[in-house]
Amino acid sequence: MIFVWMMAIPLCGALAMLVPADRFLRTDFAVRAFGTGVSAATLLVAVSAMTAFDFGDTSRTQLQVNEAWAPSIGLRFHLGADGISLPLVVLTALLTFLCFLYTLRHPPAGGRIRLLTALLLVLEVGLIGTFTALDLVLFFVFFETVLIPMYVVIMLWGGDGRRAAASKFILYTLLGSGLVLAGMLLVAVNAGTLDMVQLAARHGSGVSRGVQITAFALMGIGFAVKAPMWPLHTWLPDAHTEAPTVGSVLLAGVLLKMGTYGLVRVALPLTPDGARVWAPWLGLLAVIGIVYGALACLAQRDLKRMIAYSSVGHMGFVLLGIATLTPVGIDAALFGNIAHGLITGLLFFLAGAVKDRWGSTDMDAVGGGMLGTAPRLASVLTFASVASLGLPGLAGFWGEMLAMTGAYRPDADLPRGAFVTFMAVAGIGALLTAGYFLRMLAKITHGTRPAAAADRGPAVSAQEYAAWVPLIALTLLVGLWPKTLLDVTAAPVRALLGGG
């Protein structure tokens, strides 16, 4: 039941926003405080779900709800979590809460705070639903629920090019969703059930090889749009750049993970034969994404756009991990998901802080010498960049390193030579990643402040600290003690791949 609560709380909060402003929560601040409270309650439920979760048996689906929904077509309202989904659920609740906390003091320009609060809460419902749904149609419903609020957030609170960015975002991802639906139904019709737990337990038996290959291709492309995988990534830089800070944080922090989560949760277990056929291609596109994303970052002038492209590279490592079809690779992918959520979430918060103070995220406009003018902001930015470039001891490293380990010895049915090459290319990508982050840091934090630049911006506010510090602490915790996450994911991943 606990996941029903987790969705009911933000949903009720969103519905409460329908009450006219003169009856309930008259001031904008009250609305923001209300949103913070609701998301805090959701986070509390998420934490209690964590305590209720039996970490001794992470491969079992726990905390289940399984009710009939539309019995005539075999549709069930089936929720639950195992070691693969639980970290993502908690990450969602955490990031949403931090976004509200940040909004408390720094609301995005554009007003209409009631609508924003409602949208973010609906977004949270959709995300939690996606990560806990265990019925294919239910999964798809939540998967789609997420798109509309995000579209509106970009459309109403975005930057100058928001209209084009929002349309591209929604059309592109809807196209992907259509393919996902087609692929899932293809499997479901052939297998005769919509239940993901049952389907996963069968490891593809009962579905012919041809159907599996087709279905994986459909689902794979659909999820790859979301992830995003090269060359299906072009919606992402625009959407990230135009979205307001909270939008970018949630987009990068959680929304992208829906794609990779879908691959691991739906595509791989339902169509293992299809996965084996397509994995080398997935791996190839993933490493192209790593290098391509890094090179694109190297020539960016805009901070936000650079972070957006860096997501292409980082998610490339996640996809490479999945493509190896090994336990270590998928562990890497799940680890990379969380690490990227924490670090890139932090980076987008920081980009928002830069924008608040300098009015722009253009690196040339910001100038240099931020370590002198805004030392704390610059220090945290340095920390986040170093974490993102994959320094061991911080969260970003383990996902990359394990993905490379997986690629060195991929699943026995995959071409080893190709994957070893992928590993080497990924290594070069990691080097380029360091290159563009250091270039960015040198450009805006080092040097002296240009004479014409604005004065020292306002000091870092308590709300900004409140949004940053949990992410910094978790980046350190997960980085210094990777066991926290790996222990949770290792067992379910083995079960997923059919091992003991």
Add this chain to the structure above:
Amino acid sequence: MIWLASLAILLPFLAAFGGMLGGPSLGRLLGGRSALRDGPALIACAPVAVSLVLAAVVAFVVWQDPGERTGTLTVIDTGSVPIRVGLQVDGLSAVVALMVCCVALAVQVYSVAYMDGDRRYSSYAAFISLFTAAMLLVVFAGDLLVLYAGWEVMGICSYFLIGHRWEERANSRAAVKAFLVTRLGDAGFLIGIIVLGLGARTFEIHGVLSRVWTMPDATLTAAALLLLAGVAGKSAQFPLHTWLPDAMAGPTPISALIHAATMVAAGMYVVARLYGVFAAAPGALAVLGVVAVVSMVGAALAALAQDDLKRVLAYSTISQLAVMGAALAVGAKSAAVFHLLAHGAFKALLFLAAGCVIATTGSALLANHGGLRRGMPVTFWSMTAGFAALAGVPPFSGWFSKDSVIEAAQHAALHGGGTTEAGWFAYAPLNSTRHGEITGPPGGVAWLVYLGLLLTVALTAAYAMRAWLMVFFGEPRGTYEIREPSRIMTWTVAALAVPAAVLGFFGLGASELRPHPGPALLGIGLAILGAGTVFLVWNRDPASDPAAGLGPVRRVFARGFYVDELYAMAIVRPVQALARGVVRFDRRGVDAAVVASGRGARRLGGLLRIPQNGNPQTYLTGLLAGVVAITALAVIFR
């Protein structure tokens, strides 16, 4: 034992956090400017001092009761080969850790005076602490991935410390260059670890070494070569050496700590640590030998022509590290570690003394020094000991260690085969190799190494002599007042002069490290030749630079053989152009296709819209035409 070692690592690590977050506030709390009440300085120095004591205890216990001790904190299941978070203490790690702690403490103490008044002293000291912790982690690591973690953290600390004065773009560039060049090697290093770990089915160093002989030769050679890439990056060996001379942009104590005694030595330490792997891959050893010869001769020539005292020392570091690499390449691990320790002592001394010189004269350029021996006696005598050790003057430490390297190279060149290892640094799995004895490199490489070493000895003496003469002799060439800088600085330097002078005698305890008459005399002779030539040139005109005698090649040497320019042309600019190309392609290629497909859909919609123009006449006409067509078809095909 393991607890002591982990505590020695943990203390500076916590000090780093403490200093970063609470250094200045502790300073305010204690409210004094005296050395004992200076908050950040206290946080910086006290933990390293305790670590030094712990490292000394560890070294003493290991000396009394040799053998290796391992301890595992936890095992991380990765889904493949597990990572064992653990440490390993043995003779090699204990003695290197002791050296690291000594240098780190000296640098921290020295920095209190050198960085006095610096606004960012607290973060500076915190990064030194973090660096010390990371280096100790590398030294004590019992698992390859734990080692790699320390390895990379050192790299980022080096980046922060080189860029300590980030206001100047040149420092910022040097910091970025240092990190990226070493990271280039580290990409290979990480892949090497993965290859090795998956090949041996464990990342534990002990486990890897004991399973070396079960791995196919191709895997071993590939792993060893990949590891060498990382080693070349960290130890600034050709072709990844270019970051080190530029890294001199950092504050001088940092150069002493990172770019002389510790971090750059980590590369050679790792080769010694994983020597079983390299010994089983003669191809990799041969590559190491060639790389070492190129580095040591090339860097020594470059050092001969530098204008900047710190850059002379930087190139000499590259050259001396290559001497260690050469020793490792001919199978003389003990000699390499011996030289590593001796070099750590005398190079830290030289850099810190150079810091005194720079603090007094306000310039790092040799052309602005001169005649300093009268006003700065402590610095003069200490630095003389350092230069003597560097040049290999008996009985200073460098002479003993270099002699043992030459002896090993000579043995390999004349008799083939490597030396058998015993003594201090012997490491159990090495002695249980398949062949019973380490195979040496191919004869050609051994000869190359031997001749390269001899040439380097002469060149080293020459550039050491030149720097010594130009700094301390002749007439003063500046308007500054010649006097010793603060006492803390000179005392630290004087204290470091002791190990630089006497460390060599410890080598008498092991048979393979004792001086041998042949190579010893040869070494001394060549050193006299090199130093004497420089002295004669200088003596003709003490006011001028002896390097002027090099003529036109001086410029080539001074620029480090234009390797930087070559890289800029061959790598940096193409990558930048490629990056711009990718951005263009992304907009005009990939994204344009997406947008075009959207436009295409709209255009298609536009075509379909033509019949739906809202005009009833058109609709009716269409309807009638349809009826007629159907009727006609029905009639025709009935």
